[in-house]
Amino acid sequence: MTEIYINGKLYKVSLPEDTPLLWVIREHIGLTGTKFGCGKGICGACTVLLEEEPIRSCITPLKAVKGKRITTIEGIPANHPVKRAWVELNVPQCGYCQPGQIVEAYALLKKNPRASREEIVRTMSSHLCRCGTYPRILRAILRAQSMMGVKT
Amino acid sequence: MMDRRDFIKLTGLSLALVLTEGGFKIIKAVQEETINPVLWANITKDNHLVLLINKSEMGQGVWTGLAMLVADELDFPWERVRVRSAPAGPQYIDRKLGMQLTGGSTSVRNMYDFLRQLGATMREMLINYASEEWKVPREKLKAQGGYVFGNGKKASYGELWEGAVKLPIPHKVKLKDPSEFIYIGKNIPRIDAREKVDGSAIFGIDVRLKDVVYAVVERPPAFGCKLKGFDPSRAKQVEGVIDVFAISTGVAVCGKDFYSAQKGRESLKVEWTESPIKDFNDQELARYYLNALNRAGAVARHDGNPEDVISKAKVKVESVYLLPYLYHATMEPMSCVADVRKDKCVVYAPIQSQTWALKTVSRITGLDEKDIEIHTTYLGGGFGRKANVEFVREAVEISKKLGRPVKLIYTREDDVKSGWYRPMNATKFVGALDEKGRVIAIHHKIAVPAVFEWAGMPSQIDRAAVEGIENMPYSVPNLHVEFVKIDLPIPVWFWRSVGSSHNAFTLETFIDRLAKAGGRDPVELRLELLSKNPRARRVVEVCAEKSGWGRGSYRGRAMGLAYHFSFGSHVAQCAEVSLDKKTGKIRVHKVVCVIDLGPTVVHPDLVVSQMESAIVMGLSASLKERVSFSKGGPQSLNFDTYPLLTMEETPEVEVHIVKGQGPMGGVGEPGLPPIAPAVANALLWGYGIEVNQLPMTPDYIKTLI
Numbered sequence: 001m002t003e004i005y006i007n008g009k010l011y012k013v014s015l016p017e018d019t020p021l022l023w024v025i026r027e028h029i030g031l032t033g034t035k036f037g038c039g040k041g042i043c044g045a046c047t048v049l050l051e052e053e054p055i056r057s058c059i060t061p062l063k064a065v066k067g068k069r070i071t072t073i074e075g076i077p078a079n080h081p082v083k084r085a086w087v088e089l090n091v092p093q094c095g096y097c098q099p100g101q102i103v104e105a106y107a108l109l110k111k112n113p114r115a116s117r118e119e120i121v122r123t124m125s126s127h128l129c130r131c132g133t134y135p136r137i138l139r140a141i142l143r144a145q146s147m148m149g150v151k152t
Numbered sequence: 153m154m155d156r157r158d159f160i161k162l163t164g165l166s167l168a169l170v171l172t173e174g175g176f177k178i179i180k181a182v183q184e185e186t187i188n189p190v191l192w193a194n195i196t197k198d199n200h201l202v203l204l205i206n207k208s209e210m211g212q213g214v215w216t217g218l219a220m221l222v223a224d225e226l227d228f229p230w231e232r233v234r235v236r237s238a239p240a241g242p243q244y245i246d247r248k249l250g251m252q253l254t255g256g257s258t259s260v261r262n263m264y265d266f267l268r269q270l271g272a273t274m275r276e277m278l279i280n281y282a283s284e285e286w287k288v289p290r291e292k293l294k295a296q297g298g299y300v301f302g303n304g305k306k307a308s309y310g311e312l313w314e315g316a317v318k319l320p321i322p323h324k325v326k327l328k329d330p331s332e333f334i335y336i337g338k339n340i341p342r343i344d345a346r347e348k349v350d351g352s353a354i355f356g357i358d359v360r361l362k363d364v365v366y367a368v369v370e371r372p373p374a375f376g377c378k379l380k381g382f383d384p385s386r387a388k389q390v391e392g393v394i395d396v397f398a399i400s401t402g403v404a405v406c407g408k409d410f411y412s413a414q415k416g417r418e419s420l421k422v423e424w425t426e427s428p429i430k431d432f433n434d435q436e437l438a439r440y441y442l443n444a445l446n447r448a449g450a451v452a453r454h455d456g457n458p459e460d461v462i463s464k465a466k467v468k469v470e471s472v473y474l475l476p477y478l479y480h481a482t483m484e485p486m487s488c489v490a491d492v493r494k495d496k497c498v499v500y501a502p503i504q505s506q507t508w509a510l511k512t513v514s515r516i517t518g519l520d521e522k523d524i525e526i527h528t529t530y531l532g533g534g535f536g537r538k539a540n541v542e543f544v545r546e547a548v549e550i551s552k553k554l555g556r557p558v559k560l561i562y563t564r565e566d567d568v569k570s571g572w573y574r575p576m577n578a579t580k581f582v583g584a585l586d587e588k589g590r591v592i593a594i595h596h597k598i599a600v601p602a603v604f605e606w607a608g609m610p611s612q613i614d615r616a617a618v619e620g621i622e623n624m625p626y627s628v629p630n631l632h633v634e635f636v637k638i639d640l641p642i643p644v645w646f647w648r649s650v651g652s653s654h655n656a657f658t659l660e661t662f663i664d665r666l667a668k669a670g671g672r673d674p675v676e677l678r679l680e681l682l683s684k685n686p687r688a689r690r691v692v693e694v695c696a697e698k699s700g701w702g703r704g705s706y707r708g709r710a711m712g713l714a715y716h717f718s719f720g721s722h723v724a725q726c727a728e729v730s731l732d733k734k735t736g737k738i739r740v741h742k743v744v745c746v747i748d749l750g751p752t753v754v755h756p757d758l759v760v761s762q763m764e765s766a767i768v769m770g771l772s773a774s775l776k777e778r779v780s781f782s783k784g785g786p787q788s789l790n791f792d793t794y795p796l797l798t799m800e801e802t803p804e805v806e807v808h809i810v811k812g813q814g815p816m817g818g819v820g821e822p823g824l825p826p827i828a829p830a831v832a833n834a835l836l837w838g839y840g841i842e843v844n845q846l847p848m849t850p851d852y853i854k855t856l857i
């Protein structure tokens with residue numbers, strides 16, 4: 001039995017400890033907002049928060065998060081400025097990469113609400129979007145900052 | 153376009169099948185003896201408009217665009233509109249395409265009249281019913297914002313709908329005058345945005361069925377290999393593995409979850425026959441394609457006497473191009489849930505081609521199409537790839553063999569190995585100029601696989617092979633276009649903008665080379681060649697003006713412009729580019745894009761996002777992408793070796809829409825073709841570099857400096 005906290009809820013799962021967290025979340029817990037894109041830590045579709053840190057859940061084994069707090073896309077409040085800005089600017093196209101992008105942006109602004117444009121671009125460049133929503137993601141993060149009353 | 157009788161059937165029957173708000177599951181329209189009901193729309197008691205849309209939402213915003221058409225004519229509040237995807241069935245065929253398919257940038261164009269008429273008819277039905285119920289003359293009633301009112305009475309559409317569908321369907325309905333539109337032409341919120349932001353949107357890979365078995369398929373390392381034998385014994389010992397067996401494309405490993413199936417597969421031993429192209433690596437492929445240009449092909453167009461004119465011309469330009477296989481790289485890999493029973497089959501899949509899926513499932517299961525339910529989920533990217541339903545077939549084969557519901561998941565590596573690439577191709581252009589630098593002849597030949605033939609639609613001149621060249625809007629008095637068919641066992645398929653994705657590159661860079669050879673400005677030369685095409689001229693002119701073309705070197709950067717007509721739309725793009733000569737690295741700073749898709753623009757911001765999307769994808773392909781080969785198989789199996797453009801590398805994109813006269817054009821694809829040649833043209837003018845191959849990686853560019 002491995003215990004993990006996901007979005008504030010305690011889950012006990014009995015699975016091999018090397019099972020990647022991504023599949024635990026998707027198939028065993030049943031939260032499908034976190035996506036599979038590459039399985040190698042490259043695309044960012046599977047990004048979740050481990051405590052405050054964004055991690056790639058596809059390459060994170062279950063044993064590494066024992067007893068730890070995980071936040072997925074479903075755990076970020078709907079009225080959070082990042083999510084609101086995303087909707088307001090019609091960011092998602094196919095939407096598949098967006099949960100990962102949003103979790104990353106959320107973590108970035110939490111850590112550094114005043115992140116500069118360059119920092120935002122640098123951080124978000126670790127996420128792939130085949131639909132090419134990059135220009136809008138950037139605008140949405142800047143918009144979220146202004147919603148949060150941040151002056152950059 | 154549906155005919156009137158079908159239209160009546162569809163609205164008349166919707167009552168029988170009430171769709172409730174919320175929940176992913178779709179109720180399939182039932183077949184009846186006397187009528188063939190089609191369910192397109194329903195208004196629930198609590199006043200939600202629920203639409204069944206026959207086009208796949210893969211990011212292009214088609215659910216928003218199509219729902220707007222109905223909601224506008226119906227005069228219904230946007231936030232109360234819900235879209236569900238229509239199940240696969242003959243009722244939902246796009247009559248203009250002759251099948252249920254999302255492709256060719258046709259959705260809004262093809263469904264525009266029908267869906268407006270649907271909304272207008274529903275509105276009329278509501279007024280008729282209220283008039284009868286309330287004994288108030290029709291003229292005294294108004295239907296607006298989801299309510300019918302007049303003479304002191306008021307009721308929601310939802311309250312009236314059940315009664316309204318029992319009355320005769322009005323035959324002649326008046327459509328709104330464009331001045332009365334409440335949504336069409338406006339930037340209203342995307343209908344799928346919220347679900348895609350909160351994580352609840354269901355893609356193919358997200359469908360969860362009870363007792364589902366997870367499956368992965370081990371595939372051959374090279375194309376054309378057949379299964380020789382396999383040893384499942386060790387795989388079967390892996391905890392959680394349920395079964396291991398051969399299917400038509402490889403060996404399926406089934407497990408209680410994805411991870412067990414994957415682990416089982418790692419312990420699997422498989423033997424394949426030798427690939428018929430085992431000697432093909434990148435060099436060999438290049439040689440093969442370039443050699444094919446020496447073969448005689450099929451002539452797609454021949455005007456005047458190009459050979460003669462070229463042989464006598466003083467100024468001649470010749471270019472040979474080699475463009476690579478490209479992978480779609482949908483962020484959601486192929487994935488499908490199938491449940492095959494003895495008398496019935498249910499499939500959930502992210503597909504663009506419901507009709508083909510239905511036929512395929514029927515063929516594999518032996519079931520009648522009416523016993524097959526196919527539900528389309530959201531697509532995590534499509535770009536043409538998900539019109540190919542081989543992955544659905546695999547899931548169905550596995551479920552049939554296992555007798556249980558199955559979820560098939562492709563890993564990224566499986567996805568690349570499955571093939572279905574944008575074809576590689578070699579092209580040769582020879583052009584001739586007169587003493588004033590006017591283009592008097594163009595001789596073109598392309599060696600390329602036949603995409604339409606791979607899709608089961610063979611023809612002597614493959615439509616994709618020469619599209620954009622054979623029908624070029626440029627007036628060239630002596631023109632030859634020729635197609636040499638490449639036959640290799642590397643599966644090819646439609647890739648966003650199809651033949652235009654490569655033909656625009658070769659043609660548009662060649663035009664600039666002609667301009668350079670003739671001492672002409674490339675914009676001015678294009679305008680001359682487009683003298684008979686005012687819409688094309690206009691997008692080129694507007695693009696030149698908005699980008700500051702001709703006003704000297706812009707911020708010290710090189711500029712290149714390209715124009716292309718595809719899928720009914722004219723698009724010009726101007727790229728601002730700089731090159732680091734030491735590293736060979738190209739930076740695209742800004743792209744100005746101008747599109748003319750005709751007089752009606754349903755949702756301008758969706759057009760803008762499709763232009764952004766196509767520019768990023770086209771730039772990604774032209775700067776970074778190529779499926780690399782070794783021993784007859786792909787080597788670029790994941791994003792480490794098949795890198796995509798990132799935010800850092802994305803230029804500022806500025807989009808302008810101009811409204812020309814003529815039929816409505818498409819939006820999803822036409823923004824892609826011009827970007828690669830625009831960048832290459834900037835390199836030609838700014839740095840004197842001729843790009844004959846893609847991608848423009850630093851290594852390749854360095855060889856040109």
Ligand code: FES
Binds near residue numbers: 047
């Ligand atoms: S799926 Fe984890 S980074 Fe791509």
Ligand code: FES
Binds near residue numbers: 096098132211
């Ligand atoms: S929105 Fe489709 S991959 Fe990003």
